[in-house]
Amino acid sequence: MSTQGSVLALGKCLACLEFMLFPVWRGIGASSSISWSQEWSRCLKWEFDSRDGGPRIPVFDYPIWFVFCRGGRARIREVYQRGRGAIRLPTDIFDIHQVPKVFREDGIISGYRHPRSSALDCILSSFQMNNETINIWTHFLPTWYFLWRFFLLGSTMDFLSDSYAWPLLVYMLLICVYPFTSCCAHIFSTMSPESRHICYFFDYGALSLYSLGCAISYGFYVMPDCWVNSWIQQHFIPIAIGNSLLCTSMSCYSRFVELQFPQRSKALRTGAFVVPFLFDTVPLFYRVLLSCWGSCSLGEALSNHCYHLLFAFLTCFLFTAHLPERLAPGRFDYFGHSHQLFHVSAVVGTHFQMEGVLADMSSRRQWLQTHGLAPSFLSTFGALVLSFVLNLGIIAVFSALLLWKPRPSCGQQHAPTCGCKEQ
Numbered sequence: 025m026s027t028q029g030s031v032l033a034l035g036k037c038l039a040c041l042e043f044m045l046f047p048v049w050r051g052i053g054a055s056s057s058i059s060w061s062q063e064w065s066r067c068l069k070w071e072f073d074s075r076d077g078g079p080r081i082p083v084f085d086y087p088i089w090f091v092f093c094r095g096g097r098a099r100i101r102e103v104y105q106r107g108r109g110a111i112r113l114p115t116d117i118f119d120i121h122q123v124p125k126v127f128r129e130d131g132i133i134s135g136y137r138h139p140r141s142s143a144l145d146c147i148l149s150s151f152q153m154n155n156e157t158i159n160i161w162t163h164f165l166p167t168w169y170f171l172w173r174f175f176l177l178g179s180t181m182d183f184l185s186d187s188y189a190w191p192l193l194v195y196m197l198l199i200c201v202y203p204f205t206s207c208c209a210h211i212f213s214t215m216s217p218e219s220r221h222i223c224y225f226f227d228y229g230a231l232s233l234y235s236l237g238c239a240i241s242y243g244f245y246v247m248p249d250c251w252v253n254s255w256i257q258q259h260f261i262p263i264a265i266g267n268s269l270l271c272t273s274m275s276c277y278s279r280f281v282e283l284q285f286p287q288r289s290k291a292l293r294t295g296a297f298v299v300p301f302l303f304d305t306v307p308l309f310y311r312v313l314l315s316c317w318g319s320c321s322l323g324e325a326l327s328n329h330c331y332h333l334l335f336a337f338l339t340c341f342l343f344t345a346h347l348p349e350r351l352a353p354g355r356f357d358y359f360g361h362s363h364q365l366f367h368v369s370a371v372v373g374t375h376f377q378m379e380g381v382l383a384d385m386s387s388r389r390q391w392l393q394t395h396g397l398a399p400s401f402l403s404t405f406g407a408l409v410l411s412f413v414l415n416l417g418i419i420a421v422f423s424a425l426l427l428w429k430p431r432p433s434c435g436q437q438h439a440p441t442c443g444c445k446e447q
């Protein structure tokens with residue numbers, strides 16, 4: 025039978041069977057009360073054109089999702105009703121004046137989730153359009169990208185017995201952890217005001233560990249030739265551990281003064297991340313300067329590092345400037361506000377940083393193994409475990425301070441832990 029004949033036979037077979045249906049959902053935003061049940065009038069059967077007997081392909085001018093279901097309309101309707109009841113998709117979305125101050129974001133007017141959501145509602149809200157949805161996905165999907173790169177590297181490198189690869193192993197682990205922690209923080213940040221603070225404490229802790237991962241990889245692979253075996257290389261990782269503790273402490277503390285002194289809080293939090301970044305990047309700056317003064321040729325590794333620096337500055341700008349939503353409050357509530365751009369910029373920057381670290385690691389391997397310090401278990405995994413435990417301790421202290429603090433009355437609108445709605 026020819027291909028055309030097969031298609032026709034399949035089409036005719038489909039046309040005979042009543043249960044072969046293609047229900048169409050016009051998608052989120054097509055109308056305010058859209059649902060599958062209301063859209064049954066749009067169910068399409070695979071129809072045949074009576075003139076030539078060929079299948080008639082419908083044309084759509086809106087986004088659609090197809091569900092191919094054996095069993096027909098009744099079965100799909102039943103599944104829909106059961107699923108809707110079981111999943112309990114959270115549908116309530118609030119405006120800024122309906123949620124406590126602690127949940128409010130500059131320039132974001134609508135799309136807030138319920139400030140006392142259950143954990144299940146928080147997870148399900150990732151699939152519903154609100155002002156956190158893109159924040160969640162812009163760090164969830166990159167987590168999988170970095171994990172995929174990690175496993176690809178794992179299949180080509182001997183991470184366990186080759187000590188030269190240990191700094192890379194720590195770095196790869198942490199670039200998978202920080203977007204995932206951030207994603208979880210954005211998902212569960214609306215369970216209560218306290219949970220919001222604690223979620224972001226973990227987010228800051230993961231970011232400060234990431235800064236340590238950068239320091240460990242830079243300390244072994246990126247250090248300029250003239251600094252190898254110097255005082256700065258020998259003390260680079262211990263200082264980076266101190267920076268990570270400072271970073272977590274400052275950023276967690278900044279949440280306590282956020283409502284009373286927003287400018288001070290922002291400055292503290294920005295400073296908390298800029299300090300370790302600048303420290304980690306000093307060897308890189310020096311190498312770029314040396315390279316510019318010398319041959320003016322950056323090479324693959326330094327080109328990637330320069331792109332990373334560019335995106336790091338953009339990330340910092342987006343974090344502090346709150347653009348574009350500050351210029352047009354309410355316009356970017358769902359798409360395009362600064363925190364989403366900040367996430368994307370951070371991830372793209374991390375991608376270039378990873379490429380730079382990989383290029384340095386492979387191209388300088390022979391020279392570094394001959395002239396430099398060999399990475400030890402203590403200076404890689406030891407530093408990571410020590411910093412992890414100490415950071416966890418800091419988060420525990422700040423969480424305890426938050427939870428054991430006397431609860432303010434609802435009239436005290438500036439109190440950071442007040443969970444009452446300000447109508």
Ligand SMILES: [Zn+2]
Pocket residue numbers: 159206210363367
């Ligand atoms: Zn975020």
